Amino acid sequence: MPTAQKTKVRAKLTARTFIWLQGLSGLIGFAVLLEVIPRLGIVSPDYLPPFSAIMVALFKEMTTATFWTALSDTLEAWAIGFVISVVAGVVIGLAIGSSQLLRGLTHSTIEFLRPIPSVALIPLAVLLYGSQIQSTLVLVVYASFWPVLIQVLYGVQDVDPVARETARSYGLNTWAQIRYVTWPTALPYLMTGIRLAAAVALILAITSEVAIDTQGLGKEITDTESGGAVAIMYAYVIVAGIIGVIVNLGARALERRVLAWHPSVRLDIAEAGA
């Protein structure tokens, strides 16, 4: 490798390490802030225990079965609801999107139903299912179905007319047209929908645990708050945040992987590498 190129690579690496270190310093600074504010008495430690106390509470809590049950309950509700929404959104979206007539007929209804806040369904879910997992699923599915559906509809509409005509004149049947023309066009839109739905599904899963006491992290947070175990409560809040970060990063990674062939992502990767 020529020396000029070598120094360039090294410069790129140090630049990346530097950005990484900057981010790390931000996180450490945030932790220090959370440690110092209650210690100096700016905020009473009864309301906000020092960061170290929260961490101790977290590690202690992690040795209990309650913690792992709560975690798996939340993830289970999230995953089931998310998968139902994505499958339903894709199937219904492709069906509606492939027909001009259906699209026209359903447009106003979709625009009408979509902004209805899913939390409005809480009382109904409670009456029908109490605090079982089905209550959570009603809310999660109602909230995360729409982003998927809308994105699939956009995507199907975006199909290049020339490509569609070409496929038709080459005699591709309906299935092959969906597979080779509609699907690749709609995929980037679908991935956006999936990314939004993954985050929304987590918000609603936790909402249901906070508001209607279904099992999971949200219920642990309200229980520890009313029980006065403030440090443990913050520990659960941090865990909820970490799950959120993992869901967001995971969805982004999935998007990049699935769309690696797509010009928009190829450009992104090229830029990140340059």
Place this chain on the structure above:
Amino acid sequence: MKKSMSPLPRRVVVALALPVTLIAAWWITSADSQSFYFPPLQTILHTFGKLWFSPHALSNIVPSLWRLSVGYLAAAFLGIAIGVPVGASRNLRNVLEPVLEFLRAIPPPVLVPVLILFAGLGNEMKALVIVFGCIWPVLLNTVAGVRALDEVLAETVRSYRIGRFARLWHFVLPGASPQIFTGLRQSLSIGIILMVVSEMFAARDGIGFVLVQYQRSFAIPEMWSGIILLGIIGIVLSLLFRAFEAWLLGWYHGLRQSQRAG
């Protein structure tokens, strides 16, 4: 293009056909419903009129909407005010981004119990919950929008020595506004969720509060009418938002359209 421009009456019929059919179907199938949980639509609508078109109803609707608008507007202002400097400075951005990503990823409803500790059960708590929940999408989208500003324009603005305020008002904010609006739209639905959840959890008034009261006392038609009211509020707010966006971002959508056509 011409083909889709069907005459107005036909478009109205197409738009209304399905909603009318669905409501009619609900009306007819529920007409002699004996089911306790699914009363006839007629009963629900009758209750709706009685409940929500009375002066008494305002004592629950007004506090809810007041808390939502105070919290949402404060979050929008703070999000943009913090987002602009963070987006403009590369170092600040690199330092803060992981922290912001973490704060954004905390599902906002967990803030309800946390803020009860700090602010009790009053109005402040609910407004604060909404501020804390709504600020992150606005903030992060403002950062992304400011970061992606056109570099040639930025250089031009700089070389003409355009003042700070004029630069902000005529260049930075308009340039980042499409992204900012994406954040504002996400925040609006989070704000509505938090308004309802915080009232269900701890309140003396508000739509979320009465909704839970109805459900607990098995006042089923009243509960359904509350659900419909929340649905209508969601729809009206999203229409208002869209009108505001169309008014403020009309230039941008026009630009996009002409770019696509060209």
